[in-house]
Amino acid sequence: MDNRDAVSAFLRSRRERITPEQAGLPVYGQRRVPGLRRGEVAALAGVSVEYYTRLERGNLKGVSDSVLDALAQALRLDDTERMYLYDLARAAGPAPRARARQREVRPAVRPSVARIVEGMPELPAFVMNNRLDTLAANSLGRSLYSQMYADSTCGANVARFAFLEPAARRFYADWERMARFAVGALRIEAGKNPYDRELSNLIGELSTRSDDFRVMWGSHDVHVFRESTKRLNHPLVGVLELDQETLSLPDETGLSVVVYSAPPGTAAEDSLKLLASWSATTGQDQHTESASEPSDRHL
Structure with a gap:
C-alpha cells in the first residue's frame, strides 16, 4: 500500500485546521481556503513553497529530520501526530518489497x-x-x-x-x-x-x-x-x-x-x-x- 495518499491527506488536514490567528499570522481581507495556505506553512517551516507543495503531494522520501521537526512545529502537531509524521517519512524510504515480506510473518504468542x-x-x-x-x-x-x-x-x-x-x-x-x-x-x-x-x-x-x-x-x-x-x-x-x-x-x-x-x-x-x-x-x-x-x- 503506497503511503503517498496518506501523507497528502494528513498534511492537508493538519494545515486546514489551523487558523492564521493560531499561527500568529496577520489576516487581510476574505480568505477562500480553510486554515493556512501552503505558502504560509512553507514560510513557518522555513522551506520554499515548491518544496512544501511536493511534500503535501505525498513525497516524503529523503526528507531530513530538521525539516520534519520544522513542519511539525508549523502545523502545531502534538507528540502522537509528530511520531506519525516520522513514521510516514520512514515508510517512504527504500526497499518496500523487503518490508512487505517481513510483515507477512505474524508474531506468535510465546x-x-x-x-x-x-x-x-x-x-x-x-x-x-x-x-x-x-x-x-x-x-x-x-x-x-x-x-x-x-x-x-x-x-x-x-x-x-x-x-x-x-x-x-x-x-x-x-x-x-x-x-x-x-x-x-x-x-x-x-x-x-x-x-x-x-x-x-x-x-x-x-x-x-x-x-x-x-x-x-x-x-x-x-x-x-x-x-x-x-x-x-x-x-x-x-x-x-x-x-x-x-x-x-x-x-x-x-x-x-x-x-x-x-x-x-x-x-x-x-x-x-x-x-x-x-x-x-x-x-x-x-x-x-x-x-x-x-x-x-x-x-
Missing part, C-alpha cells in the same frame, strides 16, 4: 506469555497486536468480552467489534470515544507499516461496511490510548468501571498485554468477582485461547 495471562484468573487479561487482534485471552477476559467472542473461535478484533457489532454501542459506555481511539490506533499502525496487507484488508473492510468508520478514518486523526479507566456495560453484571494497564512486550513485534482490574471495595470489584464466579461455574472458556491467525468471521 507459551510463557500465554501462561502469564492464564495465571491471572481474577483479572481479565489479553494479548493484542497493533491491528487490535486479540491473540490470547484468559477465561475472565473472554467472559468480559463475551459478545465480541460470540462468533469467534480463534481470536477477535476490537475494531471489527466496535464498528460491525451493534452490541458494542451498548457495551462501551462511551462508544464514540472508544471508536475514535480504535481508528487512531489503526492509522498509527498504517503509518508505520503501509505494506501490511492484513491491515490494509481490515481498513478496507471497515471502510466498506461501516459509515462511522469511513467518516472517522477520513478525519486523519491519530491517537495513543492513554486512558487508565474504562466503563463497560456487561450484559450479565451491568456497568463496570475498570482500570486498564497496557504492557508492551519488548521482545515481540507490536504485541501488548492488556489487563483490567477493579479498585478494592468498589461495586466494580464485586461485579468482576461475580463474573469470574459465573465463568468458572459454567466452565466457559476454561483455557486460554491463542491464535496465530485472527478469525475470518466478522464480529
Whole structure:
C-alpha cells in the first residue's frame, strides 16, 4: 500500500485546521481556503513553497529530520501526530518489497506469555497486536468480552467489534470515544507499516461496511490510548468501571498485554468477582485461547 495518499491527506488536514490567528499570522481581507495556505506553512517551516507543495503531494522520501521537526512545529502537531509524521517519512524510504515480506510473518504468542495471562484468573487479561487482534485471552477476559467472542473461535478484533457489532454501542459506555481511539490506533499502525496487507484488508473492510468508520478514518486523526479507566456495560453484571494497564512486550513485534482490574471495595470489584464466579461455574472458556491467525468471521 503506497503511503503517498496518506501523507497528502494528513498534511492537508493538519494545515486546514489551523487558523492564521493560531499561527500568529496577520489576516487581510476574505480568505477562500480553510486554515493556512501552503505558502504560509512553507514560510513557518522555513522551506520554499515548491518544496512544501511536493511534500503535501505525498513525497516524503529523503526528507531530513530538521525539516520534519520544522513542519511539525508549523502545523502545531502534538507528540502522537509528530511520531506519525516520522513514521510516514520512514515508510517512504527504500526497499518496500523487503518490508512487505517481513510483515507477512505474524508474531506468535510465546507459551510463557500465554501462561502469564492464564495465571491471572481474577483479572481479565489479553494479548493484542497493533491491528487490535486479540491473540490470547484468559477465561475472565473472554467472559468480559463475551459478545465480541460470540462468533469467534480463534481470536477477535476490537475494531471489527466496535464498528460491525451493534452490541458494542451498548457495551462501551462511551462508544464514540472508544471508536475514535480504535481508528487512531489503526492509522498509527498504517503509518508505520503501509505494506501490511492484513491491515490494509481490515481498513478496507471497515471502510466498506461501516459509515462511522469511513467518516472517522477520513478525519486523519491519530491517537495513543492513554486512558487508565474504562466503563463497560456487561450484559450479565451491568456497568463496570475498570482500570486498564497496557504492557508492551519488548521482545515481540507490536504485541501488548492488556489487563483490567477493579479498585478494592468498589461495586466494580464485586461485579468482576461475580463474573469470574459465573465463568468458572459454567466452565466457559476454561483455557486460554491463542491464535496465530485472527478469525475470518466478522464480529
